[in-house]
Amino acid sequence: xxxxxxxxxxxxxxxxxxxxxxxxxxxxxxxxxxxxxxxxxxxxxxxxxxxxxxxxxxxxxxxxxxxxxxxxxxxxxxxxxxxxxxxxxxxxxxxxxxxxxxxxxxxxxxxxxxxxxxxxxxxxxxxxxxxxxxxxxxxxxxxxxxxxxxxxxxxxxxxxxxxxxxxxxxxxxxx
Amino acid sequence: xxxxxxxxxxxxxxxxxxxxxxxxxxxxxxxxxxxxxxxxxxxxxxxxxxxxxxxxxxxxxxxxxxxxxxxxxxxxxx
Numbered sequence: 001x002x003x004x005x006x007x008x009x010x011x012x013x014x015x016x017x018x019x020x021x022x023x024x025x026x027x028x029x030x031x032x033x034x035x036x037x038x039x040x041x042x043x044x045x046x047x048x049x050x051x052x053x054x055x056x057x058x059x060x061x062x063x064x065x066x067x068x069x070x071x072x073x074x075x076x077x078x079x080x081x082x083x084x085x086x087x088x089x090x091x092x093x094x095x096x097x098x099x100x101x102x103x104x105x106x107x108x109x110x111x112x113x114x115x116x117x118x119x120x121x122x123x124x125x126x127x128x129x130x131x132x133x134x135x136x137x138x139x140x141x142x143x144x145x146x147x148x149x150x151x152x153x154x155x156x157x158x159x160x161x162x163x164x165x166x167x168x169x170x171x172x173x174x175x
Numbered sequence: 176x177x178x179x180x181x182x183x184x185x186x187x188x189x190x191x192x193x194x195x196x197x198x199x200x201x202x203x204x205x206x207x208x209x210x211x212x213x214x215x216x217x218x219x220x221x222x223x224x225x226x227x228x229x230x231x232x233x234x235x236x237x238x239x240x241x242x243x244x245x246x247x248x249x250x251x252x253x
Contacts, residue, residue, distance in 0.1 A: 002230050009237050016241055020248050027252055039197055046193045054186040057220045061178045158220045162234070165189075165212040166241055169196055169205045174249065 001152040005159045008122070012163045015118065019111045019170060026107055033108035034172070036101060041092055042172035046164065048085035049123070052078040053161040056130065056154045059137070063147045068137040071150075075134035078157075082127055089120055112171060119163060126160045129153045185219030203249050206242045213238030 023030045055078035062071035096102070096109070103113040133153045136142060142150045192208045192215075199205050214235060218224040223231035 002227075006233060006237075009234075013237065013241055017244060020245050024248050024252055039200075043193060043197045047190060050186060050189045050193065053216070053220050054182055057182045058179055061182070155221060158216055161220065162213055162216045162238070165209050165216065166238060166245075168193075169209050170245060173196060173199075173205050174201055174203065174245070 001155055005155065008159060009163070012119070012167075015111075015115050016166060016170060019115055022107055022111060029106060030108050033101075033106060033112075036096075036099070037112075037172055038092070039172050041088055042168050045085045045088050046168050048081055048088070049161050049164050052082040052085070052130075053158055055081060056157050059133075060147070060151060060154050063137060063142045063150050064144050066144050068140050068142050071142070072134045072138040075130050075137065079127055079130050079134070082123065082130070085123060086120075086127070089116070089123075115167065116171065119160070119167060122160050122163070126157045129156055182219065185215050189215050203246055206246050206249075210238055210242045213242075 055074050059071040059074035059078065062068070062074060101109050103110050130153065133142075133150055137150065189212055192212050196205045196208045199208070217231065217234045217238070221234065223234060
């Protein structure tokens with residue numbers, strides 16, 4: 001799992017660096033375009049992802065204590081909280097498209113859509129993984145002695161969080 | 176301290192740092208806060224403080240190198 005996570009982080013690092021280098025080349029364009037994004041929306045998405053990460057980590061504690069049903073409930077809560085991110089992100093995408101700020105609008109928005117869209121797809125995959133973990137935990141498929149699969153799934157979610165904490169300031173704040 | 180309390184404290188710190196990032200706005204200090212958040216996720220949520228040190232340093236280096244490169248970029252642009 002660690003190798004997979006490292007490979008994913010490498011791909012995100014290349015995209016983040018591409019965004020940063022292009023920002024060096026077109027600082028004015030990036031500054032003006034960034035002002036069209038809502039920082040408070042970015043903060044709300046950050047809190048949603050981090051809260052889902054907390055609930056997933058708490059679920060892992062429960063699995064290790066043999067409380068798999070409680071872990072399933074916590075994962076369900078994590079998924080609901082993560083759905084707040086999905087809802088806000090889709091709202092942001094809809095708003096931007098409505099304002100004509102699609103992927104072809106300018107270089108900033110091309111990279112914005114690629115970077116955040118790629119991350120968004122990872123969140124969706126993370127949600128599917130959390131759902132699978134919750135279902136298996138509900139059926140007592142995990143326990144203190146057999147939780148490595150559970151830990152790998154939760155790690156994937158934390159990787160999604162880790163990427164976002166660098167992506168958020170780069171896209172929404174620093175200019 | 177129990178694991179659950181520790182995780183809650185990590186989350187609280189992460190939430191405060193996120194709010195601080197927004198309040199700082201465009202300052203390059205935001206990168207330092209992002210680095211602190213990456214450390215909390217790696218050592219706290221991912222539990223790598225107890226895990227294999229090689230992977231821990233790889234995860235931390237990922238955030239450190241990226242934040243450093245972004246910071247250099249900002250510095251060069253003035």
